[in-house]
Amino acid sequence: MDVLITGGGGFLGQQLARELLEHGGLVQGALSKLILLDKVFPRGRFHDPRVEYLEADFANEAVIDQVIARRPELIFHLAAIVSGEAEKNLDLGMQVNFRASMHLLEQCRSLEFSPRIVFTSSVAVYGGDTDKVITDETAARPRNSYGTQKAMVDLLLNDYSRRGYVDARSLRLPTIAIRPGKPNAATSSFVSSIIREPLNGKKATFPVPLDTKVWIQSPKKVVQNFVHAANIDKNLLGNDRIINLPGLTSSIREMIDSLATIDPEAIKLVSYEPDEFLQNIVLTFPRNFNPRRALELQFVSDGSAEEIIKSYIEEEGMTHRS
Amino acid sequence: MDVLITGGGGFLGQQLARELLEHGGLVQGALSKLILLDKVFPRGRFHDPRVEYLEADFANEAVIDQVIARRPELIFHLAAIVSGEAEKNLDLGMQVNFRASMHLLEQCRSLEFSPRIVFTSSVAVYGGDTDKVITDETAARPRNSYGTQKAMVDLLLNDYSRRGYVDARSLRLPTIAIRPGKPNAATSSFVSSIIREPLNGKKATFPVPLDTKVWIQSPKKVVQNFVHAANIDKNLLGNDRIINLPGLTSSIREMIDSLATIDPEAIKLVSYEPDEFLQNIVLTFPRNFNPRRALELQFVSDGSAEEIIKSYIEEEGMTHRS
Numbered sequence: 001m002d003v004l005i006t007g008g009g010g011f012l013g014q015q016l017a018r019e020l021l022e023h024g025g026l027v028q029g030a031l032s033k034l035i036l037l038d039k040v041f042p043r044g045r046f047h048d049p050r051v052e053y054l055e056a057d058f059a060n061e062a063v064i065d066q067v068i069a070r071r072p073e074l075i076f077h078l079a080a081i082v083s084g085e086a087e088k089n090l091d092l093g094m095q096v097n098f099r100a101s102m103h104l105l106e107q108c109r110s111l112e113f114s115p116r117i118v119f120t121s122s123v124a125v126y127g128g129d130t131d132k133v134i135t136d137e138t139a140a141r142p143r144n145s146y147g148t149q150k151a152m153v154d155l156l157l158n159d160y161s162r163r164g165y166v167d168a169r170s171l172r173l174p175t176i177a178i179r180p181g182k183p184n185a186a187t188s189s190f191v192s193s194i195i196r197e198p199l200n201g202k203k204a205t206f207p208v209p210l211d212t213k214v215w216i217q218s219p220k221k222v223v224q225n226f227v228h229a230a231n232i233d234k235n236l237l238g239n240d241r242i243i244n245l246p247g248l249t250s251s252i253r254e255m256i257d258s259l260a261t262i263d264p265e266a267i268k269l270v271s272y273e274p275d276e277f278l279q280n281i282v283l284t285f286p287r288n289f290n291p292r293r294a295l296e297l298q299f300v301s302d303g304s305a306e307e308i309i310k311s312y313i314e315e316e317g318m319t320h321r322s
Numbered sequence: 323m324d325v326l327i328t329g330g331g332g333f334l335g336q337q338l339a340r341e342l343l344e345h346g347g348l349v350q351g352a353l354s355k356l357i358l359l360d361k362v363f364p365r366g367r368f369h370d371p372r373v374e375y376l377e378a379d380f381a382n383e384a385v386i387d388q389v390i391a392r393r394p395e396l397i398f399h400l401a402a403i404v405s406g407e408a409e410k411n412l413d414l415g416m417q418v419n420f421r422a423s424m425h426l427l428e429q430c431r432s433l434e435f436s437p438r439i440v441f442t443s444s445v446a447v448y449g450g451d452t453d454k455v456i457t458d459e460t461a462a463r464p465r466n467s468y469g470t471q472k473a474m475v476d477l478l479l480n481d482y483s484r485r486g487y488v489d490a491r492s493l494r495l496p497t498i499a500i501r502p503g504k505p506n507a508a509t510s511s512f513v514s515s516i517i518r519e520p521l522n523g524k525k526a527t528f529p530v531p532l533d534t535k536v537w538i539q540s541p542k543k544v545v546q547n548f549v550h551a552a553n554i555d556k557n558l559l560g561n562d563r564i565i566n567l568p569g570l571t572s573s574i575r576e577m578i579d580s581l582a583t584i585d586p587e588a589i590k591l592v593s594y595e596p597d598e599f600l601q602n603i604v605l606t607f608p609r610n611f612n613p614r615r616a617l618e619l620q621f622v623s624d625g626s627a628e629e630i631i632k633s634y635i636e637e638e639g640m641t642h643r644s
Contacts, residue, residue, distance in 0.1 A: 090485065127561075128561070128562070137460060137461050138459060138461055139458075139459050139460055139461045140461065140462070140477070141561075141562060142477065142480070142481065143561060145481050148477050148480070148481040151477050152474045152477050155462070155464070155473050155474050156470065156474070158463070158470070159464065159467050159470040163412065163467070239450070239463075240450070240463060
């Protein structure tokens with residue numbers, strides 16, 4: 001089976017590619033071709049004859065035409081402008097997060113079969129009263145442009161699936177923690193930084209109060225959930241292709257306390273540095289969820305903040321100091 | 323103040339224009355100019371120097387550029403492809419209901435002020451379990467392309483209002499009953515036909531079972547609500563510009579019974595004629611609402627099906643037979 005990953009050069013795209021290449025695990029059969037589309041790729045490449053690198057900009061509609069003309073049967077659509085950047089540059093966010101996604105769907109519609117699409121939506125589609133528990137029935141009321149763009153694509157994915165043009169599964173991702181590498185322009189980037197940087201002996205700050213809660217999921221579980229989403233029988237999904245992934249609610253304090261049990265020295269490097277731009281967005285992110293449907297559909301979650309940190313250390317092959 | 327009505331040649335656009343010309347009632351001040359934009363207009367025109375007819379297609383982006391260049395301070399955006407047509411012709415629905423609306427917003431954004439926009443969204447954004455009570459917090463889960471397109475525009479209106487580019491108010495309209503004139507391609511057209519046609523001595527059919535409930539509002543109240551929406555202080559709305567109008571829940575049976583009390587002969591002309599296409603859409607329309615926010619914001623509703631029928635007869639100047 002031919003698979004496409006848009007945003008295949010990104011962190012999650014690379015993790016997913018590795019998972020598919022090493023373990024397969026797709027119900028539709030063996031992986032014959034894996035097209036990775038992205039503007040840039042990390043230096044270390046997969047040496048696997050099934051992998052094809054396409055270095056191009058997803059924002060360019062001609063690129064989308066070209067890649068869909070390759071007739072991928074399964075598309076993981078991960079390409080996106082992150083939340084902070086989408087808020088600062090509306091045109092760029094609209095072009096990549098929304099218009100290009102709409103064009104992707106139009107191109108899929110022109111195929112004589114219905115490609116399966118796994119899309120990375122976001123809990124940034126919710127906003128407003130963050131104390132309320134978000135259920136599968138709660139209205140998307142984004143308080144940022146990124147969430148708006150993701151919510152619009154969700155609507156299209158449902159409609160195009162209902163019409164039989166595609167067979168979509170949209171996963172509303174929690175904040176990913178812990179991302180390896182460097183801080184990025186996601187407004188939630190600090191959630192990873194406050195663990196990752198101190199473990200590397202570097203300082204890190206958090207821009208929101210210590211008791212701010214976040215809804216998180218480890219990259220490992222997210223990748224498992226991507227594959228699971230690709231494998232679910234569409235009859236189990238019916239007309240509703242949007243799924244709130246089962247994250248974990250943790251406060252910044254709990255994350256730092258968990259870090260302390262693993263590396264007591266590390267937490268000295270973490271401090272509060274209020275940031276109004278980030279607070280205005282992050283404090284509107286919901287953090288209390290009842291992801292009933294996702295659990296019924298057997299999507300997976302993390303057990304605790306400590307477990308997430310330990311799994312990060314293990315995956316990064318780090319020798320922690322404690 | 324300069325006002326634009328897109329879809330100004332349609333039934334609701336004409337009623338609204340008449341209301342504004344005859345009664346004004348806008349808090350922003352006297353009406354200086356009323357631009358009516360539509361592809362076609364009814365034969366009888368308003369003889370008022372403030373009215374300007376622009377006979378052009380809203381689907382054409384150059385037309386939108388031209389009309390926004392006139393810098394209207396208040397825009398009633400009513401132009402749309404109705405639900406049945408949008409379901410049958412996805413490209414047309416996407417172009418008019420979604421893409422042209424998005425372009426309208428982009429053009430508004432280019433102005434150096436934030437025009438106020440009153441948009442006609444629809445309860446067709448809801449779908450699925452129609453027995454559930456829809457509240458202001460219920461997720462939009464359209465089961466038709468028309469509702470999908472309206473829900474996407476709602477999201478954009480909220481985001482562009484939050485960013486200060488426009489000052490929008492999106493009204494999710496119930497089914498309008500009773501529309502004068504002829505049946506149209508709206509999937510809910512029969513709701514008007516079963517009253518209007520028999521009163522004119524003509525036969526009419528309903529495509530769904532007699533006990534099917536619908537969520538309705540009279541044109542008179544809708545027009546009142548349009549003006550009210552234009553007048554509400556934006557501070558009362560905050561970041562959420564979407565309002566479920568307070569309709570009235572009525573079954574087809576209740577409507578026909580009400581007709582019987584007014585014209586016992588008329589109901590002999592009404593009969594059940596199942597239609598699968600219409601059932602697939604209409605039976606997914608929600609009919610139980612708790613429009614709390616709209617009531618708090620003092621939007622108005624009708625008292626009963628009988629009241630709606632009597633008001634229709636009065637407005638049409640008909641002499642009923644009973």
